[in-house]
Amino acid sequence: MAVALSPAVSLRLKPFSAVRFFSLYRRASKTALYHQIHHFHSYHFTPHPTPPLSTLNSHRGRSFCSVVSAALSSGEATKTESFDKEEVKIGEKVGEFRKRLRIVDIKGGPDEGLNRLDETLVVKGWVRTVRAQSSISFIEINDGSCLSNMQCVLSSDAEGYDQVEKGLVLTGASIWVRGVLVKSQGSKQKVELKVEKIVLVGPSDPSFPIQKKRVSREFLRTKAHLRPRTNTFSAVARVRNSLAYATHKFFQDNGFIWVSSPIITASDCEGAGEQFCVTTLIPGSRETTHTPVAAIPSTKDGLIDWSQDFFGKPAFLTVSGQLNGETYATALSDVYTFGPTFRAENSNTSRHLAEFWMIEPELAFADLEDDMACATAYLQYVVQYVLENCQEDMAFFDTWIEKGIIKRLTDVVEKNFVQLTYTDAINLLLKAKKKFEFPVKWGCDLQSEHERYITEEAFAGCPVIIRDYPKACLFPLDY
Known part of the structure; x- marks a missing residue:
């Protein structure tokens, strides 16, 4: 019998833990094996040399079992452990x-941290900048909870300051700091942390590519694993998180049931045929670049033999969860889908995405008026939620990404939505004293320039819903 004990240091046995056995034997009766296992607690182990392979090969059977009777812990086996059941502790309560x-818990309130002055706090995050001087250093760290950094001030008497002096605390490193929150002497923030102790959790390197200077998005595409540490991508992640939370909260508060629609499907919900195909007929990713066309199974007629595929027929990434939502709505009344969708539209514009998340509510016993009311209430709710809960991130977008975005979103919340028919919209465009790049006529599909004129000029920034489109605009493949 061979017994494997781990870790490979001096060990001692304690009650009620697991020891795993790997037994090699010729023939052993079930009764004898049962007797050996259930009387393991009386065994004493003495080191023996490993038997020669010839001896092991002569055995004709083997058994693998786990015995819960003794514990292994690191330490010297200097005394005999008591196996009195009254002293055994089977487990402890999870903390x-x-x-x-x-950082957002400290600086996220209206006082920006002034309400927590003189408190001893522990902050953990990643270093954004380091400014080391003769007897004092300034370190800004960010933990991703908000856009703001926490400025940490370290004097030479702080525990662990030698790590700063040695140049080990660099941009990109993860650190743990403890200190007292005090009023900041600078003008960029109201509070700062006077550090008593600093611990380097994870070191960085002088070549860390995300430094204080601004970098282009093209460069960040080559450093995808570090993009979330930039202001832009971290702000986008927080806003998307708030939008997703607000989406679920709105529909849940209004009695909707969320339906998880399948990502892989055989249906073409949109009917346009622009889908990504999912197949196992092509070998794995490591082999695809060298796969000859002849390796793909085909029929006698030279067509792809889908019967040999994983599902036995063509399958695709979903373009919409609408069909599933409709079937569930006929049983659960008001439902919504919210998940990833995929479009294989080979159009390189900002309005065409290969992958995005789509919200599709389905209302039972409702009409077009109910649909418009639901869409209006949803948009105003989620936009207001973001404006209230992501103020710092939205201010960053308004300054650096798209000026005026807060004003436009505020209009969505505060102004009334306007609805008009497609025919009224066409007449409005025909009367406009403006030349459009795309000519306007009844039956044409409205372009971005038409929509912007209606919302920005005709209705002074109010959100607009255009209804009663011609069928040919909605289903062009049927005509």
């Missing part, structure tokens, strides 16, 4: 989950 203190 209470405690949320880590985040």
Whole structure:
């Protein structure tokens, strides 16, 4: 019998833990094996040399089992452990989950941290900048909870300051700091952390590519694993998180049931045929670049033999969860789908995405008026939620990404939505004293320039819903 014990250090046995056995034997009766296992607690182990392979090969059977009777722990086996059942502790209660203190918890309120002055706090995050001087250093760290950094001030008497002096605390490193929150002497922030102790959790390198200077998005595409540490991508992630949360909250509060629609499907919901195909007929990703066309199974007629594929027929990434939503709405009344969708439209514009998340509510016993009311209420709810809960990120977008975005979104919340028919919209465009790049006539599909004129000029920035489109505009393949 061979017994494997781990870790490979001096060990001692304690009650009620697992020891795993790998037994090699000729023939052993079930009764004898049962007797050996259930009386393991009386065994004493003495090191023996490993038997020669010839001896092991002579055995004709083997058994693998786990015995819960003794514990292994690191330490010297200097005394005999007591196996009195009254002293055995089978388990301990799992500790209470405690949320880590985040920078947004400190600086996210209206006082920006002034309400927590003189408190001793522990902050963990990644270094954005380091400014080391003769007897004092300034380190800005960010933990991703908000756009703002926490400025940490370290004097030479702080525990762990030698790591800063040695140049180990660099941009990109992860650190743990403890200190007292005090009023900041600078003008960029109201509070700062006077550090008592610093611990380098994860080192960085001087070649860390995301430095204080601004970098282009083209460059960040080559450093995809580090993009979330930039202001732009971290702000986008937080806003998308708020939008997703607000989406679920709106529909849940209004009695909708979320339906998880399949991502892989055989249906073409949109009917346009612009789908990504999912197949196992082509070998794995490591081999695809060298796969000859002849390796793909085909029929006698030279067509792809889909019967040999994973599903036995063509399958695609979904373009919409609408069909599933409709079937569930006929049983659950009001439902919504919210998940990834994929479009294989080979159009390189900002309005065409290969992958995106789509919200599709389905209302039972409702008409077009109910649909418009639901869409209006949803948009105003989620936009207001983001404006209230992502103020810092939205201010960043308004300054650096798209000026005026806060004003336009505020109009969505505060102004009334306008609805008009397609025919009224065409007449409005025909009367406009403006020349459009795309000519306007009844039956044409409205372009971006037409929509912008209606919303920005004709209705002074109010959101507009255009209804009663001609069928040919909605289903062009049928004509």
